Amino acid sequence: MNLQCVNCGHDIGKLFVQYSPGNIRLMKCENCNAVADPYIECEFMILLIDLILHKTKAYRHLLYNMFSLEVNNIKGMMWKFNLAYIFLDAYMISVLRTSKDDWDSSGSLLLPVLTCLKVLIDVLLGNFIAVSVVLVGTKVLLTSTFNIMRYKEILLALLISSYFKLFLIATMVWEFPSSVFFIIDVFVLSSNAVALRVMTRLRTSRCVAVCFAAHSAKFLVTDFLMPLFSISF
Template identity: 50%
Template sequence: MKCVNCKAVADEYIECELMIVLIDLILHKPKAYRHVLFNVLNHESTHFQGILWKLLVGFLVLDAYRSLLVKKPEEEWGTSMSFSSFFWIYRKMLVDVFLGNYMFLCSFFLAVRSLLKTSARFSRFRDLLLAILISSYFKILLTAMMVWEFPTAVIYIIDLFVFSSNTVALKGQIIYTLQFFT
């Protein structure tokens, strides 16, 4: 399709293969994020809610693994650990993950609402959550740490990649939302 106003191609990624789109996602191209968020994922689909839940569970599992990797050097790991110490470590990790992500999302949504000065009709928070979850794909690199041993600093480098990817995706999402829904 061509844009009615400027006569340019509306989405050039329609003709591209998946691998080119993935490479452009890694290169942080906003058009690639807009293509994935608005053209690949159908928001009216009956499976959209399931996709959102699966992405959320995967995000939380990878975040729990990240938390475990960060805490691993601090804790005493060995075969002589008791069940109560295992339970205490995992309970602390899960509370950190759920509470940390909950606080992040609440503060993010409040910041979006106040900075954009949106009214109550701005109900696109589900789309913003989807943009955060999709753009956090760099967390999958944590699974390489199961096979190879990397220094703990690699975790923070992956966090920087996730943060930069989130920034690009949210920028595209918010610009799209402001253009078409205000």
């Protein structure tokens, strides 16, 4: 992925010129004649606020100028994101499905182990279904420009834009109503849609439709089909 102007999305060779340590000059975009990436000189909190506000500029900076497939150790970072999100998804499902009394009332150690295994399977299957729906939907909409590199770019965008799941850590410390999990999931969906729009340049409505279909498929598998399957056996 090439570096991009966060204002218009035009490719740019370099974002700044460094004259000495701490002395840089930001480059201007040849297309829109604005500073290509002002976030370089901004504090991280400003970037985080703009990400929460779903500003396209912030997502372009994050996905093209801050993280890219060419960054060193990007595979290790993606694995870390994957493991963290799997753990947080498993935690959310276990809280929503299993009450504390269910764990304490059982005299057998086998039941908690089986419950944890079932939750892990649900999380892995649900996330696989969601990612598959996004990739298939994007491939259908980008038939002529979709290749294996696009798969990797979209996977990276989905992982990074799912950062709202990290707010689940707060629910481990303080007590929140179960509606908080739904709110976080909605923010993850909308963030995924913005990231998908930045990566593919598709219309917002199409990106929202693809991400909504992916999250709906995940919900159908983890919260409806899998519980019915376990009851039948």
